[in-house]
Amino acid sequence: MEVILREDVEKVGAGGEVVDVADGYARNFLFPRGLAEKATKAKIQEVKAAQKAKEKAKAENREAAQAQAEKLESEKFEIAVKAGEEGRLFGSVSTHDIADKVEAAGYEIDRKKIDLDENIKDLGAHKVTVKLFEDIAAEITVNVVAKEEE
Structure with a gap:
């Protein structure tokens, strides 16, 4: 089952990543604790857009730090x-x-x-x-x- 992690989960992935996990692990551990949500096409697009924005901001911060x-x-x-x-x-x-x-x-x-x-x-x-x-x-x-x- 593909899920989107809301937080970092040890040995699974970082927050914001789309990962494939076992169905039972998702239903019994990740979902009840609020660590992940089911990945839908719309949510995956949102995550990708957010990652692009984050990478762009990081690049701008890097340039500003280099100039400083x-x-x-x-x-x-x-x-x-x-x-x-x-x-x-x-x-x-x-x-x-x-x-x-x-x-x-x-x-x-x-x-x-x-x-x-x-x-x-x-x-x-x-x-x-x-x-x-x-x-x-x-x-x-x-x-x-x-x-x-x-």
Whole structure:
């Protein structure tokens, strides 16, 4: 029996897929739990149209992420913080600080997508990776400088 999965089902398929399963499995497991619905020609056409729209949106997002990555890599971001002697910071520069600085420059990024093993604790230039899309990442330069005392 052909069914359209509403959700991911382990060892069967992903949500939105049209799969062929045993009649009893569909009637006794998938349908009662709301995991699938019977595949009709009209519903299969709907699923195909939705998949095309999803693929088109994904392609557009990929292009936008690629363009944003190129722009981000060409810029340098400077963060001024209080520092002691020998270039050690009082505190540290976190992903939150980096995200704020990048957003202030006009880019929209999620701080959870900034790949920073541990907070920056030294002055100087640091390379930081920002994941923008599934396989697209930008390596930005964050220059940490000492804040001038007033």
